[in-house]
Amino acid sequence: MTERPNLSARLVFGLALALSVTLMVARAIWEGLADPPIVPRGWAVLPFAFLLGLGLAVLIGLGWANRHRWRAVMRPNRGRVIGALVLGFVTPMVVLSWLPWIFGGFWLMLGLPALQNGDPAPFFLGLLLTGAAALFWYLPACLIVSGIRRRWLRVALFALMFWAAYAGIIMVLENQKFAL
Numbered sequence: 001m002t003e004r005p006n007l008s009a010r011l012v013f014g015l016a017l018a019l020s021v022t023l024m025v026a027r028a029i030w031e032g033l034a035d036p037p038i039v040p041r042g043w044a045v046l047p048f049a050f051l052l053g054l055g056l057a058v059l060i061g062l063g064w065a066n067r068h069r070w071r072a073v074m075r076p077n078r079g080r081v082i083g084a085l086v087l088g089f090v091t092p093m094v095v096l097s098w099l100p101w102i103f104g105g106f107w108l109m110l111g112l113p114a115l116q117n118g119d120p121a122p123f124f125l126g127l128l129l130t131g132a133a134a135l136f137w138y139l140p141a142c143l144i145v146s147g148i149r150r151r152w153l154r155v156a157l158f159a160l161m162f163w164a165a166y167a168g169i170i171m172v173l174e175n176q177k178f179a180l
Helices: 009-033 042-065 070-074 078-090 103-116 121-136 138-147 151-173
Strands: 092-096 099-102
Touching (some): 009 042, 042 138, 042 151, 070 138, 078 103, 078 121, 078 138, 103 121, 121 138
């Protein structure tokens, strides 16, 4: 069995800084091209760009640190599968009035009552979407579980992945207004 490589904090923070600046510039260009004003605007995007940049930097750093052991990284085990399922369940679909609406929440809110009423289609559609989100998160979950030794740091990085997804949605789809 090969030994787990160490993740360099200097590499992660250097990448996070470069990615954050790149994301801020891309967002500023996009903001200038948008006809209606997009929210958030200007420097208010900085924390979201930093969160997304940090999340991407951690994944790139873990990928770089594990570049010679992809078979060991991608081998399914309980921690990697559960991590991917949890991230798939809590992946934000959209942000309405600063609140993330997650795949699993839609599935529970719309699918389970429809299943009880005899219509299984929304239940299975929600299950399919949540499963697709879990497949999307399988590689990051594998990188985190196989590359990080301390459990508290794994939990922190899984939380960072949620917040990076939230920040990415804010930067791309904006903060939508929710009104009844």
